[in-house]
Amino acid sequence: MEVVICPDPDAAAALVADAIERLVRGNPEAVLGLATGSSPLGVYDELARRVRDGTLTLGRARAFLLDEYVGLPRGHDQSYRSVIHRDLVSRVDLDPAHVLGPDGNATDLVRECAAYEEAIAGAGGVDLQLLGVGTDGHIAFNEPGSSLASRTRIKTLTSRTRQDNARFFGGDPDAVPRHCLTQGIGTILEARHLVLIAAGGSKAEAVRQLVEGPVSASWPATALQLHPHATVLVDPEAASRLDRRDHYVETYEAKPEWQGL
Ligand code: GLP
Numbered sequence: 347m348e349v350v351i352c353p354d355p356d357a358a359a360a361l362v363a364d365a366i367e368r369l370v371r372g373n374p375e376a377v378l379g380l381a382t383g384s385s386p387l388g389v390y391d392e393l394a395r396r397v398r399d400g401t402l403t404l405g406r407a408r409a410f411l412l413d414e415y416v417g418l419p420r421g422h423d424q425s426y427r428s429v430i431h432r433d434l435v436s437r438v439d440l441d442p443a444h445v446l447g448p449d450g451n452a453t454d455l456v457r458e459c460a461a462y463e464e465a466i467a468g469a470g471g472v473d474l475q476l477l478g479v480g481t482d483g484h485i486a487f488n489e490p491g492s493s494l495a496s497r498t499r500i501k502t503l504t505s506r507t508r509q510d511n512a513r514f515f516g517g518d519p520d521a522v523p524r525h526c527l528t529q530g531i532g533t534i535l536e537a538r539h540l541v542l543i544a545a546g547g548s549k550a551e552a553v554r555q556l557v558e559g560p561v562s563a564s565w566p567a568t569a570l571q572l573h574p575h576a577t578v579l580v581d582p583e584a585a586s587r588l589d590r591r592d593h594y595v596e597t598y599e600a601k602p603e604w605q606g607l
Contacts, residue, residue: 347576348607349557349594351585355545358579359388362476362541365577365607366393367402369474369539374406377466379475379534380434380445381412381486382426385543386476387433394437405439410466411447412477412486413528416500420451424514448498448527459498459527466533475537479544482506483552483565487528494561494569496530531569540573541607545581553580554587577607 352358366389369376380386396402411426418425423432427447435445446465452458466472477485482504488496489504503511508522515521534540544553556567557578570576585591 347557347571347573347578348598349585349588350577350579350598350607351582351591351595352579353582355388355581356392358543358581359392361607362386362389362543362579363392363396363402365539365541366474367396368606370402370404370407373473374403376407376473377469377471378404378407378409379412379472379477379537380409380430381476381478382429382433383478385478385545389476389543390434390437393434397438403439405441407440408444408469409440409446410462410469410472410529411445412475412534413526414448414450415523416450416455416525416527417523418450425450448529450523450527455500455527459500462498462527462529463533466529472537474539474541475534477534477540477542477567479542479549479552479556479567480507481510481548481552483555483567485531485534485542485567485569487526488531488534488566490564490566492531492563492566494535494563494566494572495532497533498527498529501526501528531566535569535573538575539607540570540576542567542570542576542578543580544578544584547583547586549580549584550587553578553584558589 414426448462487501508519511522512519555565561568561571
């Protein structure tokens with residue numbers, strides 16, 4: 347696992363955008379794994395800027411979302427499909443027909459989850475998966491206790507996550523849906539490159555566990571330790587509880603510039 351402590355959020359966003367640009371230049375039909383939430387917003391801003399400037403095209407790329415709430419009315423402004431459209435798709439040249447997410451309104455949700463797995467596999471798998479992390483260590487919506495081998499399925503959100511996400515629902519945790527569909531941890535681990543972004547002191551414990559804690563379903567993000575190519579970008583506050591902080595800084599400073607993430 348590579349840990350990059352980045353004091354400047356714009357620099358972190360540029361590093362991740364560089365990795366995406368390199369990927370798409372090598373394979374214009376690359377498959378991106380998109381995350382919602384505040385963590386990847388800087389990356390989306392940077393991708394939008396590059397597409398607007400004409401230095402990058404995502405016109406032939408394909409993308410899959412990590413997760414979706416169950417039961418929000420279609421077109422609800424907090425459904426992850428709407429959120430990703432607002433935050434990224436509408437601002438770049440991705441073909442909306444090539445951006446897929448699990449359908450939280452499907453009549454048969456179990457079938458929907460299996461079909462979503464098939465769609466990801468049918469596209470050849472995800473090349474680069476963006477991730478945030480919940481304050482309780484969840485990735486996508488894999489709450490603590492999720493099997494590290496799990497596949498896309500229906501999950502129940504914890505009250506802590508509903509509390510954390512209440513800010514998007516008028517501050518009311520009860521307005522946050524109770525259920526979701528989410529890629530499993532096993533599904534996420536099959537992506538070829540995992541890029542997790544975390545900022546702020548509220549993420550410090552989750553980051554400590556994910557980087558230096560024992561691998562455990564109690565902290566789902568620790569599953570990244572099992573992946574051969576995982577990059578974790580954190581700001582100094584999110585890195586504040588890491589024991590080997592100095593070593594990560596030293597390692598990154600000594601890394602040849604051409605190597606990328
Ligand atoms: C949500 C999403 C996750 C996201 C997490 C952190 O629960 N399902 O995919 O990583 O929150 O969100 P944020 O980046 O806003 O802190």
